[in-house]
Amino acid sequence: MKKGGLVIFGGTAEGRQLALELCRRCPEKEIWVSVATGYGRVLLEEGRPENLRLQEGRLEQREMSAFLCQGGFAAAVDATHPYAQEVSENLRLACQTAGIPCLVLRREATPLTGCRMAADIREAAQKCRELPGPILLTTGAKELPAFCQELGEPERVFPRVLPMEESLRQCRLAGIPARQIVAMQGPFSRELNLALLRQLSIAILVTKDGGPAGGMPEKLLAAQEHGAEIVVVRRPPARGREYEAEALLELLGKEGGE
Numbered sequence: 345m346k347k348g349g350l351v352i353f354g355g356t357a358e359g360r361q362l363a364l365e366l367c368r369r370c371p372e373k374e375i376w377v378s379v380a381t382g383y384g385r386v387l388l389e390e391g392r393p394e395n396l397r398l399q400e401g402r403l404e405q406r407e408m409s410a411f412l413c414q415g416g417f418a419a420a421v422d423a424t425h426p427y428a429q430e431v432s433e434n435l436r437l438a439c440q441t442a443g444i445p446c447l448v449l450r451r452e453a454t455p456l457t458g459c460r461m462a463a464d465i466r467e468a469a470q471k472c473r474e475l476p477g478p479i480l481l482t483t484g485a486k487e488l489p490a491f492c493q494e495l496g497e498p499e500r501v502f503p504r505v506l507p508m509e510e511s512l513r514q515c516r517l518a519g520i521p522a523r524q525i526v527a528m529q530g531p532f533s534r535e536l537n538l539a540l541l542r543q544l545s546i547a548i549l550v551t552k553d554g555g556p557a558g559g560m561p562e563k564l565l566a567a568q569e570h571g572a573e574i575v576v577v578r579r580p581p582a583r584g585r586e587y588e589a590e591a592l593l594e595l596l597g598k599e600g601g602e
Contacts, residue, residue, distance in 0.1 A: 348418035349374035350596055351399075351411075353435055355384030357531070357557050358449055359423030362589055367393035369597045376415065378403065381508065408438035417442070419596060422583065423449040427552055432583045447595070450586035454553050454560040459574040468550050468575050469494035475573055477547025478502060480526075480540070482563065483577060484552075485514035491550075492518040502526055502544050531559025537566030548573045 350373060352363050363377045371393075378399040379385050385400045403411060412420060420439050424431050432448075439446035462468035465487040472479055478500055481491060485505040492498040498519040505511035507527040515525050526540065531554075541549070549567040553576055554560050567574050587595070 348416045349376060349397075350419055350421070351376040351378060351415060351417050352421040352423050353378045353431070354421075354423035354425070354428075354449075355379040355381070355387065356423055356425060356451070358451060358589060359421070360388055362421065362423060362449060362592060363388070363396060364393065365589075365593055366596060367396050369593065371395055376417070378411070381510070403434075405434040405437055408434055409441040412438055412442035412444060417444055419445045419447055421447050421449055421592065421596070425554070426451050426579055427577070429580050429583075436584070446584075447592060448583050448586045449592060450588055451557060452555045453579060454555055454564070456553065456564075456576055458568070459564075459576045462575055462577050465491050465577055466494045468577050471575050472500075472548055472550065473497075475548050478545055479548045479550055480504060480544065480546040480572075482549065482551045485511035488514050488520070489518040492520070499524075502546065504528060504530075504540075531557070532562060533559075534562040534565045534569075537563055538569055541566055541570040541572055546570070546572050548575060550575045550577075552577045553579050 350366060352359050359377065363375055366375045374395055374397055376397045376399060377388060380402045382400060385398055388396065388398060399411065420435065422432050422435050436446050460471050462471055465483060469491045472495055479502065481488065481501050481503045485503065488503050492501060499521065501520060502524045503515055503520055504526040505515065506529060511527065512525065549563065549572050551563055564574065
């Protein structure tokens with residue numbers, strides 16, 4: 345691996361932790377984090393190390409390639425959400441153009457029992473059509489309009505989304521009444537999940553498997569205790585070879601990046 349700085353793509357909790365630990369272990373290196381939103385930037389600003397640099401804004405493949413080529417980076421890390429397939433593919437191709445390795449940070453999966461599995465968000469909505477009662481949708485705001493369009497009953501949906509204007513805009517596009525929007529930042533404890541399920545009389549929880557770092561075990565435990573049906577959008581295939589955080593730290597933290 346050639347010498348140079350390092351860049352991590354993704355505002356996930358694991359990505360932030362990796363960036364901060366790399367900053368600590370490699371104080372002589374510039375560690376960049378590329379985040380899609382201002383919300384991701386805010387989470388990294390608090391206690392920001394001197395060698396941490398931020399790139400904010402969604403990048404298409406061409407923009408990623410330009411950023412990587414101009415930055416003189418030794419490597420890029422894909423620490424995006426496991427379901428962010430388009431972003432991961434764009435980053436892989438951009439790294440090929442820049443001639444640097446693209447290393448994928450592994451997010452641990454959750455053992456799933458007693459769940460109804462769906463191939464995508466539309467199939468998840470189809471499964472919900474077969475079941476009665478209010479739905480707590482925790483798959484994010486981006487796919488909310490598609491879910492509600494397929495379901496045909498937005499009045500049943502309580503979306504839990506990030507407290508951002510873009511998330512609220514997606515809720516409005518999907519026809520969600522304002523009183524049903526739950527705008528909160530996770531991950532959430534079992535107790536908070538359970539309180540929310542009870543307060544809203546939720547019958548169905550729809551989720552993606554964000555793993556332990558995304559609070560998935562706590563979600564499942566709360567739904568099972570409450571007696572709600574659980575619909576899980578299946579994870580897409582692995583994005584090539586994946587590395588545990590410690591393995592990446594060892595690899596990227598070597599002196600000179602070699």
